[in-house]
Amino acid sequence: MTMGRQLLLEHLHVPGIQSLEVYRQKGGYASVEKALKTMAPDAVMEEVKKSGLRGRGGAGFPTGMKWSFLDRKSEKPRYLVCNADESEPGTFKDRYLMEKLPHLLIEGMITSSFALGAKTSYIYIRGEYFYVHKILEKAIDEAYAAGLLGKNILGTDYSLDLYMHIGAGAYICGEETALLESLEGKRGNPRIKPPFPAISGLYASPTVVNNVETIAAVVPIINMGGEEYAKIGIGRSTGTKLISAGGHINKPGVFEIEMGLPVEEFIYSEQYCGGIWKGRKLKACVPGGSSVPILPAELILKTAKGEPRLMSYESLSDGGFVSGSMLGSGGFIVYDETSCIVRNLWNFSRFYHHESCGQCSPCREGTGWMEKVLHRLENGHGKMSDIDLLVDIAKKIEGNTICPLGDAAAWPVASSIRHFREEFEYHVKYPNKVKDPKHFHHEPFVSAAKTEAVV
Amino acid sequence: MAVTKHIKFSEEALAQAHKIIKRYPEGKHKSALLPLLHLAQAEFEGWLSPETMDYVASILNIQPIEVYEVASFYSMYNLKPVGKCLLEVCRTSPCWLRGAEDLVDYLEKKLNIKVGETTADGMFTLKTVECLGSCGTAPMLQCGETFHEDLTFEKTDELIVKLRAENKRSRYC
Numbered sequence: 291m292t293m294g295r296q297l298l299l300e301h302l303h304v305p306g307i308q309s310l311e312v313y314r315q316k317g318g319y320a321s322v323e324k325a326l327k328t329m330a331p332d333a334v335m336e337e338v339k340k341s342g343l344r345g346r347g348g349a350g351f352p353t354g355m356k357w358s359f360l361d362r363k364s365e366k367p368r369y370l371v372c373n374a375d376e377s378e379p380g381t382f383k384d385r386y387l388m389e390k391l392p393h394l395l396i397e398g399m400i401t402s403s404f405a406l407g408a409k410t411s412y413i414y415i416r417g418e419y420f421y422v423h424k425i426l427e428k429a430i431d432e433a434y435a436a437g438l439l440g441k442n443i444l445g446t447d448y449s450l451d452l453y454m455h456i457g458a459g460a461y462i463c464g465e466e467t468a469l470l471e472s473l474e475g476k477r478g479n480p481r482i483k484p485p486f487p488a489i490s491g492l493y494a495s496p497t498v499v500n501n502v503e504t505i506a507a508v509v510p511i512i513n514m515g516g517e518e519y520a521k522i523g524i525g526r527s528t529g530t531k532l533i534s535a536g537g538h539i540n541k542p543g544v545f546e547i548e549m550g551l552p553v554e555e556f557i558y559s560e561q562y563c564g565g566i567w568k569g570r571k572l573k574a575c576v577p578g579g580s581s582v583p584i585l586p587a588e589l590i591l592k593t594a595k596g597e598p599r600l601m602s603y604e605s606l607s608d609g610g611f612v613s614g615s616m617l618g619s620g621g622f623i624v625y626d627e628t629s630c631i632v633r634n635l636w637n638f639s640r641f642y643h644h645e646s647c648g649q650c651s652p653c654r655e656g657t658g659w660m661e662k663v664l665h666r667l668e669n670g671h672g673k674m675s676d677i678d679l680l681v682d683i684a685k686k687i688e689g690n691t692i693c694p695l696g697d698a699a700a701w702p703v704a705s706s707i708r709h710f711r712e713e714f715e716y717h718v719k720y721p722n723k724v725k726d727p728k729h730f731h732h733e734p735f736v737s738a739a740k741t742e743a744v745v
Numbered sequence: 746m747a748v749t750k751h752i753k754f755s756e757e758a759l760a761q762a763h764k765i766i767k768r769y770p771e772g773k774h775k776s777a778l779l780p781l782l783h784l785a786q787a788e789f790e791g792w793l794s795p796e797t798m799d800y801v802a803s804i805l806n807i808q809p810i811e812v813y814e815v816a817s818f819y820s821m822y823n824l825k826p827v828g829k830c831l832l833e834v835c836r837t838s839p840c841w842l843r844g845a846e847d848l849v850d851y852l853e854k855k856l857n858i859k860v861g862e863t864t865a866d867g868m869f870t871l872k873t874v875e876c877l878g879s880c881g882t883a884p885m886l887q888c889g890e891t892f893h894e895d896l897t898f899e900k901t902d903e904l905i906v907k908l909r910a911e912n913k914r915s916r917y918c
Contacts, residue, residue: 381878
C-alpha cells in the first residue's frame with residue numbers, strides 16, 4: 291500500500307516552505323513562468339479543461355467549463371475571486387492548505403487570473419481565519435517584492451493586483467453570489483440567478499469564483515499538462531482531492547488522496563484515518579460536509595449493489611439519495627456506535643437555522659421548525675408524527691429557495707430519517723432513556739432487525 | 746449610558762483604513778466596510794456602538810443604515826460590550842463528537858456564567874459559535890485570532906490562567 295501522489299501537499303513538511311525563497315527552491319511559481327512566458331491565456335484554459343478538474347468547494351462543476359462561460363466580449367474589467375470562506379461543517383482542508391502552503395494559492399491565483407484576463411483578483415477569506423489572512427498577506431507582499439505580482443509580472447506584458455478580503459462570520463458567504471455581495475460591503479444575501487457571475491458578478495462585471503483547492507490544483511495541471519493530470523484518478527473524478535477527516539477516528543487531519551481510493555481503506559488504513567477510535571465500531575459517515583446525506587456503515591463501505599465504495603464523485607453518489615451520498619467538499623465526518631443520529635441532526639439543523647440569511651421563507655422558517663421539532667425529539671418530548679413532519683418540512687424547503695442552503699438543510703434530515711428511522715422512533719418510545727445527553731454512550735443503539743439477526 | 750466619547754481612529758488605524766480602501770476600484774469603497782468594522786471593533790474595546798458605526802459610515806461616506814444592516818448580519822461583530830477575552834467555543838457536530846458539550850459545561854462552571862454572559866470582573870465572555878474549520882483538532886475555542894485546539898479540561902484551566910495573567914483584550918486584527 292503506497293500513499294497516492296501528492297500534487298498539492300508534496301512539499302508540506304519542507305522547513306520554511308511558507309516563505310517565497312524556500313517555495314521557489316522547491317520549484318514554486320514554475321506554472322507562472324510557463325503560462326505567462328510560453329502560453330496564451332486560452333491555452334491555459336484548454337489545459338484546465340483537458341484536466342477534467344471539477345470544483346473542489348463542493349459542487350463539483352467542471353472548472354474549465356466555468357471559466358469558458360466568462361464574458362470575454364464585455365468592456366468591463368474581469369475578476370477572479372477565490373472562495374476561502376470555508377465554513378461547511380467537517381471541512382478544514384482550505385485552512386490547512388493556506389496556512390501551510392500560502393504561496394501555492396497565490397501561484398494558482400496568478401496563473402488562473404492570467405488565463406481569465408483578470409487584472410485585479412481577490413481572496414475572500416472567512417473572518418474567523420484572521421491568522422491565516424495574515425499569513426497570506428505576508429506571502430502576497432513577498433510576491434509583489436519579487437515581481438510576481440504588480441506591473442509586468444516577470445517582465446511580461448501581464449499585470450495583476452491581488453488583494454485579501456476578510457469576511458465576518460456567515461456560512462452563507464460560501465455561496466458565490468452571497469460572497470460577491472459581501473465583497474461589495476453588503477449583507478451576504480445570495481442573488482437570484484441568472485445572471486450568473488460569469489456575466490454579471492463582482493461590481494456587475496464578469497467574474498469567476500473558485501474554491502481555494504480548485505485554484506491550487508491549477509498549478510500542477512499547468513506544470514504537468516492537463517492530459518497527464520486527467521490520467522490520475524478514476525473516470526470523471528480526475529486528479530487528487532484533499533479530504534479533511536474528523537469525528538471518531540484515530541487520526542483526524544487533512545489527507546491528499548488520489549480519486550478512487552476505497553472508502554474502507556481511507557477509514558481503516560494507518561496512512562489515513564487509522565480506524566475508529568477507542569476500538570469502537572463504525573456507525574455512520576457524512577463523507578462530504580454536513581450538507582450531504584449521511585450513510586450507515588454498510589452503505590458507506592459498499593454501494594447498494596455490493597461494490598466497494600470509492601472516494602470519487604461518482605462512487606459516493608452511486609445510488610442517488612436512496613442509498614448514496616456525495617463527495618461534496620471532502621469534509622469527512624465519522625460516527626462511532628455511541629453517536630446519536632437524532633442529536634447529530636438536531637445539531638446540524640440548529641446550524642442551518644443559525645446560518646440561514648433569511649431571504650426565503652421556506653428556509654428561514656423551515657430550518658427553525660426543524661430545529662425545534664428535533665430538539666423535542668432528542669430530549670424525549672417528541673411524538674411519532676414528528677418524524678413524518680420533519681420529512682414534510684424538509685421536502686417543502688428543498689428546491690424552493692434562491693440558493694442551495696435550503697437543500698443543504700433538507701438533505702441531512704431526509705437521509706437521517708431514511709436510514710435511521712428506528713432510532714427516531716426509539717426517542718419517542720423511550721423518553722426516559724434519552725434524557726441523558728449521552729444516552730448511547732453507555733448502551734449503543736441496536737436496531738431490532740439486527741437484534742433478531744444475532745438471535 | 747455614559748456620555749458619548751468622541752470616536753476617532755488612532756493615526757495608525759486610520760492609515761490602515763485608507764490602505765484597505767485602496768484595494769477596491771474607484772467608487773467601490775463600500776467594499777471596505779467589513780474589514781473596517783473589524784478594525785473599529787479592535788480599536789474600540791471589542792464591540793461596535795452606534796457611535797462607532799456612524800463613524801465608520803462617515804469614513805466611507807455611506808449612510809449609517811448601510812453599516813447597521815451589515816454589522817447586525819455577521820456573527821463576529823458584537824453589538825453589545827463584551828468581556829476583555831471573548832471565548833468562542835465551537836459547538837457544531839464534528840466538535841460535539843469530540844466533547845464540545847462537555848467543554849461548554851466545564852467553562853460555564855469554571856467561570857460561573859452561562860453562555861452569552863460576562864464574568865463579574867469583565868474578564869471573560871463565553872459564546873458558542875458554529876463550525877470554525879477546526880474539526881480535526883476538536884474540541885476547540887477561538888480567543889481573538891488564536892485557535893486553542895485539542896482542548897482538555899487541564900489545557901482549558903491553563904489557558905484561563907494564562908489569559909488572566911496577560912490581561913490583554915482579545916482581538917482578531
